[in-house]
Amino acid sequence: MKQLKYTSEQLRQQFEDYLENKAFEGFPEVLLQPTKHILQIKGKRIRPMLLLTACQAFGGDVQNAMGPAATVEVFHNFSLVHDDIIDEADIRRGQPTVHKVFGTYKAILAGDAMLIHTYNLLQKAPAEKLPELLPVYNKVAMQVIDGEQHDVDFEDLPEVTAEEYMKMIEYKTSVLLAASLHLGSIIGNSSREDQQLIYDFGLKLGLAFQIKDDYLDSFGDAATFGKRIGGDILMNKKTYLLVTALSIAGDKDRQAIFDLFEEKDEEKKIASMLALFEKLGVRQKTYARMEELYKEAMRSLNALSIVEIARQPLLDLANSIYHRSF
């Protein structure tokens, strides 16, 4: 293979065309508007891009993968619609959320219709692949719901362990990235071993990304990060930093952390918590953990039995995720 059939930009364009013109044939007319509303609040279509890129990396025909690529994108958007109801979020990427525009009841039903439709889209894959694709997809779909419920429950708990936290972010974010790659590799006729490796690549990448997200909220550069530094601290949010701090702090520092939860002076609250994180070595530990996870992801990527020219776009996607250039 001298060069790949399609560049990443071409894949992205083809996917957008598919989503715009083909993906919603037969979708209920009355629920199309809320569905289109959430889908036009575009991210960079990370999950379908992972799926299509994985498919092509193994020499598969990406036209066979367009339906499943829409499956993971529509699933992701379904989960946003229901999550935004649950989190009472009014705004997503600067636009009003579905339940804000169309009401909660329509948002529930539109989400349900989107979820059902993901299975129609999955069925656009070659029929002989379906018995292999369906369990992989079902499993990840259930894990994401499970992760969301744990995330909701965590808010009411005084404390969660680092292990519980890792499980939650694994389910809520990482498994869908991993499964997108896995589904694409199945359609691309990869070996079982490569399927395992590419899943692991996505999983570690997702975990690294999620921990970095926590890290940047406390230690990022406000200009680059694009959000106020310390927002998580102000909300007493259970982040990798906080659960790590609580897991290594002695009684006195633990008490100091719990006292800070009640602190009303915002500047003081952020500064004091950051100082505690530094003192406990949480900053370094967190940085080391995310870098380690990213390296593990790279190790799995490099172990894939694919030509170098096919590895590059997967590496590019990994970098765009980890370095948040999207």
Added chain:
Amino acid sequence: MKQLKYTSEQLRQQFEDYLENKAFEGFPEVLLQPTKHILQIKGKRIRPMLLLTACQAFGGDVQNAMGPAATVEVFHNFSLVHDDIIDEADIRRGQPTVHKVFGTYKAILAGDAMLIHTYNLLQKAPAEKLPELLPVYNKVAMQVIDGEQHDVDFEDLPEVTAEEYMKMIEYKTSVLLAASLHLGSIIGNSSREDQQLIYDFGLKLGLAFQIKDDYLDSFGDAATFGKRIGGDILMNKKTYLLVTALSIAGDKDRQAIFDLFEEKDEEKKIASMLALFEKLGVRQKTYARMEELYKEAMRSLNALSIVEIARQPLLDLANSIYHRSF
């Protein structure tokens, strides 16, 4: 075939055992309680019974159909969980609804998990049947959501046509009965022609049932019906009776109906509306329509290429549905 392998009672018992002990393996622990809550508010498991009975009628192995039978039961219950949120219903069959007991957010996520799980259950069917089962199931699942959205929208409309009303009840109720039979017949290796006939049997049966439900609310015997007579009239509910009345009434009677919507005296409101229904011939028309639909259902049932001994339990189920002995 001298006799069927299992009686209806045996099928029902086997299904209850399956649902209790096998159907929820691998289901998220955190969402199991709300799911078990709705499923223990048992009806008579009409949909799985239709599926298993159809499978056996064509000589299929019902053990291959237990998973799909749970699919239609869990789907039906998923739709109740989300519908009860949307309809703000606190009580179902005398028990508190899922969102009342566990909160709206958990009810949304439990419903989502149930919906995803229906696909795990469908996959318990023999693998070679999956490409045939999945589109049938996907289609009906989407129609039910579509029907629910139309039902919600209807409440805000001043008037709906008889045609729109029929479409709504078809989607909201009948198609799932029809599809349950269809799925069972596929697993039972029936011919395409029989699949069409058994679907039609279920569809007409469902429509007859739904119209009868409207009929009894206005013209039933309160003791047998188990609800207050005239409840639909008091709520200005769009029923087969009402849409029929509006479709045949002249200007004066139409105005009388709209005036009655505002009537505060409950006794007077019910009595006057019933008198209008009688005067317009709506009672007779409705009765004739439901009987005609039931006869059409019977015609399809009788046209099935199955032995008489296999037709009887399908007839029994039809009678138990139409005559509400459940």
